[in-house]
Amino acid sequence: MKFLRDLLDQQKPLFQKGGKLENLYYLYEAGETFLFSPKHTTPARGAQVKDAIDLKRMMITVVIAMIPCLLFGIYNTGHMHYLAVGEAASFGDKFILGLTLVLPIVIVAYAAGGLVEAGFAVVRKHPINEGFLVTGMLIPLVVPATTPLWQVALATVFAVVIAKEVFGGTGMNILNVAMTARAFLYFAYPAQISGDQVWTYLGDKTPVDGFSGATALAVAYQSGQEGVNAVSNLASHNAAVMDDMFGFANMFLGFIPGSIGETSTLMVLLGAAILLFTGVASWKIMLSAFGGAYIMAAVMQLMAVNEFMAMPAHYHLVMGGIAFGIVFMATDPVSAAQTESGKWIYGLLIGVLTIIIRVTNPAYPEGIMLAVLFMNVFAPLIDHYVVKANKKRRLQRATV
Amino acid sequence: MSKQIKLKKGFDIRLVGKAEKKIGEFQPVKTFAIKPTDFIGMQRPKVIVKEGDTVKAGSPILFDKKMEKVQYVAPVSGEIVEIKRGEKRKLLEIKILADSEINFEKFDTYTEADISAASREKVIDHLTATGVWPQLIQRPYGVVANPEDEPKAVFISGFDTHPLAPDYDYLLKGQSSYFQTGVSVLKKLTSGKIYLGLSGENKSSELATIQGVEMHQFSGPHPAGNVGVQIHHIAPINKGEIVWTINPYGVVQIGKLFTNGIYDASKLIAITGSEIKSPAYAQTYIGSCVDAYVEGNTKSDHVRVISGNVLTGEKINRDGYLGFYQHQLTVIPEGDYYEFLGWMKPTAEKLSYHKALGLLSFLFPKKEYALDSNARGEERAFVQTGVFESVTPMDIYPVYLLKAIMAEDFDEMEELGIYEVIEEDLALCEFVDVSKHPVQEIVRKGIELIQYS
Numbered sequence: 001m002k003f004l005r006d007l008l009d010q011q012k013p014l015f016q017k018g019g020k021l022e023n024l025y026y027l028y029e030a031g032e033t034f035l036f037s038p039k040h041t042t043p044a045r046g047a048q049v050k051d052a053i054d055l056k057r058m059m060i061t062v063v064i065a066m067i068p069c070l071l072f073g074i075y076n077t078g079h080m081h082y083l084a085v086g087e088a089a090s091f092g093d094k095f096i097l098g099l100t101l102v103l104p105i106v107i108v109a110y111a112a113g114g115l116v117e118a119g120f121a122v123v124r125k126h127p128i129n130e131g132f133l134v135t136g137m138l139i140p141l142v143v144p145a146t147t148p149l150w151q152v153a154l155a156t157v158f159a160v161v162i163a164k165e166v167f168g169g170t171g172m173n174i175l176n177v178a179m180t181a182r183a184f185l186y187f188a189y190p191a192q193i194s195g196d197q198v199w200t201y202l203g204d205k206t207p208v209d210g211f212s213g214a215t216a217l218a219v220a221y222q223s224g225q226e227g228v229n230a231v232s233n234l235a236s237h238n239a240a241v242m243d244d245m246f247g248f249a250n251m252f253l254g255f256i257p258g259s260i261g262e263t264s265t266l267m268v269l270l271g272a273a274i275l276l277f278t279g280v281a282s283w284k285i286m287l288s289a290f291g292g293a294y295i296m297a298a299v300m301q302l303m304a305v306n307e308f309m310a311m312p313a314h315y316h317l318v319m320g321g322i323a324f325g326i327v328f329m330a331t332d333p334v335s336a337a338q339t340e341s342g343k344w345i346y347g348l349l350i351g352v353l354t355i356i357i358r359v360t361n362p363a364y365p366e367g368i369m370l371a372v373l374f375m376n377v378f379a380p381l382i383d384h385y386v387v388k389a390n391k392k393r394r395l396q397r398a399t400v
Numbered sequence: 401m402s403k404q405i406k407l408k409k410g411f412d413i414r415l416v417g418k419a420e421k422k423i424g425e426f427q428p429v430k431t432f433a434i435k436p437t438d439f440i441g442m443q444r445p446k447v448i449v450k451e452g453d454t455v456k457a458g459s460p461i462l463f464d465k466k467m468e469k470v471q472y473v474a475p476v477s478g479e480i481v482e483i484k485r486g487e488k489r490k491l492l493e494i495k496i497l498a499d500s501e502i503n504f505e506k507f508d509t510y511t512e513a514d515i516s517a518a519s520r521e522k523v524i525d526h527l528t529a530t531g532v533w534p535q536l537i538q539r540p541y542g543v544v545a546n547p548e549d550e551p552k553a554v555f556i557s558g559f560d561t562h563p564l565a566p567d568y569d570y571l572l573k574g575q576s577s578y579f580q581t582g583v584s585v586l587k588k589l590t591s592g593k594i595y596l597g598l599s600g601e602n603k604s605s606e607l608a609t610i611q612g613v614e615m616h617q618f619s620g621p622h623p624a625g626n627v628g629v630q631i632h633h634i635a636p637i638n639k640g641e642i643v644w645t646i647n648p649y650g651v652v653q654i655g656k657l658f659t660n661g662i663y664d665a666s667k668l669i670a671i672t673g674s675e676i677k678s679p680a681y682a683q684t685y686i687g688s689c690v691d692a693y694v695e696g697n698t699k700s701d702h703v704r705v706i707s708g709n710v711l712t713g714e715k716i717n718r719d720g721y722l723g724f725y726q727h728q729l730t731v732i733p734e735g736d737y738y739e740f741l742g743w744m745k746p747t748a749e750k751l752s753y754h755k756a757l758g759l760l761s762f763l764f765p766k767k768e769y770a771l772d773s774n775a776r777g778e779e780r781a782f783v784q785t786g787v788f789e790s791v792t793p794m795d796i797y798p799v800y801l802l803k804a805i806m807a808e809d810f811d812e813m814e815e816l817g818i819y820e821v822i823e824e825d826l827a828l829c830e831f832v833d834v835s836k837h838p839v840q841e842i843v844r845k846g847i848e849l850i851q852y853s
Contacts (some may be wrong), residue, residue: 001740033778037742038549040775041704044715046823046840047830048706049413049563052750052759054777056743058784058834061757121828127778171781171835212646278755338785341795384587391815395794398638 008032027372030128037176050126058280059130059357065274066137066328068267070123074098077145080163080200080257086208096263099305100146101201102260104332105152105293111134112153117161131170131177131334133176135160138178138328141320143185143260144198151189155181175376176335179325182369199257210240210347215257217358219246219368224308224359252316256396262321282332284340292351293317322354325368330375339386344383350375404600405633409621410419410795411753411828413563413711416768417679417730419670421570424680426671427692432476433493433721434462434687439472439534439845441543441851443490453480457685458505458531458663469547473531475665475686477503491819493721498685501504505530509661513582523588527654531663534724537587537649539631540642541851549646553635554594557605558648559599562709565726566670569606570677570681576606577654583612585654586646597630607648620793628825632794649727669722673731674770675703683721685771690729691719698731702772706730711827712840735774740761743777750776753791753832780835791828796820798829801838805846810853818846 008031014021015028030037033056040050071113078094078101089097113136121128133315139156159181164173185193196214200207207213214222219237223230234246254264258346262268275281297313303306315325330350337346350371357367405446413803424441436445444465455461455474455477463473472559481595484493509529510518512522524547527533536545546550572579586594593614598605600619616634631785637643656664665686671693672679682693694705695718706713707723714723722729739745746758751769756761761769788798796817804812823840830839 003736004740036738036740037774037776038778039738040778041773042775043838043841045839046712047827048710048715048730049751049771049831050705050774050776050836051754051774051832052747052752052761053754053832053834054743054836055757055783055834056777056781057758058754060744064757127780128779131783169781171783185458197550206848220443222756278757280756280784289714312747332784334783336785338799340786343786374700387816388795390797392794394638394815394817398640 002175003011004035008035011223019329024120024371026125026228028126029123030118034083051290054175055130056133058129059133061278061280062275063137065271065278065280066134066141068270069141069261069264069324070102070137070200072143072264072267073253074102074147076263077101077201077260078254079255081202084200084202084207084211084213085205086211095228098145102140104148105140105143105145105260106137108149108152109139113157113160114140116157116165122166124169126169129170130300131164132160135164135177135181139206140180141324141328142178142182142259144193144258145201145260146198147185147192150190151185155188157158158184171239171334176329176332176379177358178374179329179372183373186369199259210238212238213257216246216251219293219316220308220311220319221255223311225308226308229310230307231315233307234315245281248315248318251315259324262324265323266322268327273329275327281303281327282333282343282344282347285331285336285350286326288344289330290317290323292348293322293326293355294351296352296355297359300355316355316358320366320368321356322368325354325372326350335376335379337382337386339383342379342386344380346379347376349378401775402598402615402617404617404619405630406600407618407624407629407791407793408635410621410623411791411832412561412621412750413831414709414766414768415672416563416565416674416730417672418768418772419566419672419679419681420568422680423668424671424678424682425441426473426682426697427695429498429684429692429804430687431495431497431689431721432478432482432685432687433495433689434472434475435493435721435723436462436472436491438542438724439464439830441541442448442466445793447491447494448485449480449494451480451483451727455496456503456505457482457665458844459509460531460546462745464544467544467546469515469528470533470544471529471531472534473505473663475663486773490540495721496687504662504664505659507661507663510658512581512584513720514657515581520588526657527585532639532650532654532657535646535653537645539628539637539645539815541600543851545644546649547651547652551590551642552594553595553643554586554590554646555595555597555627555643555645557597557625557627557630557650559597559602559625560727561622561697561835562711562728563622564672564728564730565625565709566672566681566700568648569602571668571727572606572652575652578652578659579607579765580610580612581650581655581659581808582651583610583652585610585658586651587612589644595630597627597634599623599625623793623825628694628820628822629793632796632820635674637753639814639819641819647725659800660828667727669726670728670839671697671731672728673706675699675731675733686722688722689719690716690722693729694718700733702734703731704734706732710771711831712824733770733772734771737774738814751821753787775788775836777836779837782835782837787832787834788826788829791832792826794825798826801846802837802842805849809847810850813850818850822847 078098082089163180223233297316353371354367456477460471478498482495538545600617639827708726752759766813801816
């Protein structure tokens with residue numbers, strides 16, 4: 001480590017004021033502080049000791065929490081491919097195929113976003129924000145494995161610039177950056193992120209007879225249109241390749257078509273456990289969002305006028321990206337409500353809105369993306385009223 | 401019967417180096433200093449002695465031209481050896497070389513009956529002329545009280561929950577009769593009540609038998625002992641109101657002044673911290689030089705010497721002077737080192753309020769830590785939410801308040817409770833902050849904006 005330290009110290013004058021590369025100081029700083037936590041000490045006045053946490057550690061905790069979803073997503077990408085083309089394959093084959101499809105997306109997302117981040121850091125003279133560690137991992141997990149890489153790059157650049165940097169970087173943004181990337185893809189290139197064909201990688205092979213690449217939500221929505229029982233329609237779907245693919249248990253485990261990281265509710269819950277145990281994400285948001293979704297789905301079931309609405313409420317929680325969205329996107333502390341009471345309202349409305357959009361919007365069966373973005377916009381308003389109540393208490397006290 | 405108030409929010413910073421309850425063996429301290437910078441809000445300090453003058457304990461040496469009535473006096477008798485000034489001739493320290501035997505200025509003595517017969521004006525004149533007045537601190541703002549004001553009430557916190565804080569029962573041992581006299585004097589200053597906050601965990605406090613005060617018992621983690629937190633739970637400060645606070649030491653000092661007729665600046669201090677070889681208490685006077693406690697008593701040379709505790713204290717030199725209001729000296733390792741991959745290395749050696757990846761200190765709820773002065777990362781925008789609230793046992797939104805201060809939004813600051821806090825009340829936020837903001841500095845900036853607006 002001494003060698004690395006010496007190397008860094010030797011190069012430092014180049015990047016410091018007056019050095020040849022002083023414009024690139026924040027790039028150097030990012031590298032330096034990644035390798036070595038700095039030797040700054042606390043100022044003469046104020047807290048003389050500091051808590052061991054910093055933003056880097058907090059962000060890496062979120063990245064670690066996403067790893068179960070990533071690994072499962074890699075495997076499932078390969079698994080769905082071999083299922084669709086009707087070939088038997090070993091665990092290793094599936095995983096390696098998945099890796100060759102998913103890894104490039106991860107690398108492109110990190111590279112594209114990293115370049116934007118670094119560019120802004122150099123021009124705006126601010127340190128490189130660790131928040132990007134999380135965004136760069138979230139974006140690959142919410143797109144299908146078949147997404148063209150240039151679209152991944154474009155969406156990442158768009159999201160980092162428009163959703164984050166124009167507001168001043170991590171901590172100042174209003175919208176969740178990764179959700180913005182996905183929304184961008186959805187509205188700019190709907191052909192590559194919706195429909196029945198995009199979720200399963202086929203390569204140059206043809207699918208076996210009777211295979212349909214539709215997602216569970218699409219099938220459930222179709223049941224509503226056609227007036228057939230949603231549960232049995234789901235259960236019999238893709239019977240040619242797999243028994244009970246859209247049964248509750250299999251949807252919970254996640255061996256279904258969908259975006260790379262969102263399919264397995266189990267893996268999402270594993271990530272949620274990490275986030276909750278470490279206290280990095282708010283349990284209030286998660287609980288109220290899942291609760292809101294379940295209650296709304298139950299209300300829908302009671303008032304059912306079609307078979308989709310009549311689907312049991314708990315099915316909603318394992319279909320589509322709702323679990324992933326709630327656990328990793330809705331809890332983003334910057335774009336979520338920031339007051340403790342506000343978090344309850346914010347989470348609840350995300351859950352409720354997701355189900356409303358899913359069930360009543362004919363254009364798009366998945367609602368979590370729009371629900372999170374919508375509530376991101378409303379979070380400051382919720383906080384405003386919570387804080388106003390605090391001010392009012394203070395004011396009332398004064399007159400008594 | 402005193403009222404019980406249980407606080408849940410907060411955090412105890414458990415450190416190595418708590419002072420043993422005994423008087424340690426130290427070299428006698430030779431010099432003492434009064435530092436005008438200790439008196440927050442002092443605007444135009446004016447020295448009235450010259451180098452070479454001799455003073456007695458209680459002789460005026462300094463006053464604030466903005467509040468001329470209040471005298472700041474010499475804690476010990478001796479010779480003024482140096483009047484130290486800094487940049488732009490800012491007055492930093494007035495150093496006194498102490499006599500081996502302290503000579504006191506003689507003031508009037510009062511019996512209990514004299515005190516109750518005396519007028520408020522007479523009591524105030526006596527307090528301001530004899531040097532004990534600066535012990536009275538005004539809230540809002542946390543500045544030396546103005547004798548022109550009449551406070552709504554006076555608040556005393558009878559215990560200290562800061563890291564390695566001295567045990568007030570030990571500091572005040574055998575002084576409760578002076579304290580009682582002090583309370584009688586304080587009652588002259590306000591038509592309201594005198595509130596005394598005691599620790600709910602300590603039923604046999606030295607102060608438990610004091611009469612004429614309304615007692616509240618506070619239990620819970622730090623900052624339960626902060627007078628600001630106690631005020632918030634007893635009778636919160638509203639816009640336009642003024643209350644005064646005073647440390648128990650000040651109450652005792654007032655008691656001694658009225659009973660014995662002298663300005664007695666002797667005090668017990670705790671010598672604490674992981675770098676101190678034998679942490680113990682020491683008998684000294686206000687403004688004590690710390691060299692006698694540091695030299696030969698530290699485990700290494702690369703240390704940070706702190707006047708006060710690690711949350712709200714101030715870094716001083718090895719031959720610096722303890723602050724006017726401090727009862728504690730803390731010595732910790734200086735943290736100016738790089739650490740390879742320090743931001744993700746698992747550690748149980750560093751204390752954390754959080755449980756993020758690799759922060760294992762939550763597994764050892766009783767362990768004491770030897771923390772150093774490393775800043776543990778760089779400053780960032782606010783990201784994590786809910787944490788400041790969870791260490792602030794007050795109905796206040798610290799992040800919103802801090803943002804209002806940063807934006808210099810005066811109305812917002814008022815509405816969010818700037819009058820109810822001073823630096824120490826939000827010091828824990830500064831410790832736990834993921835984004836490493838200088839919270840206390842921001843709070844003081846906000847107070848000054850409001851105060852001088």
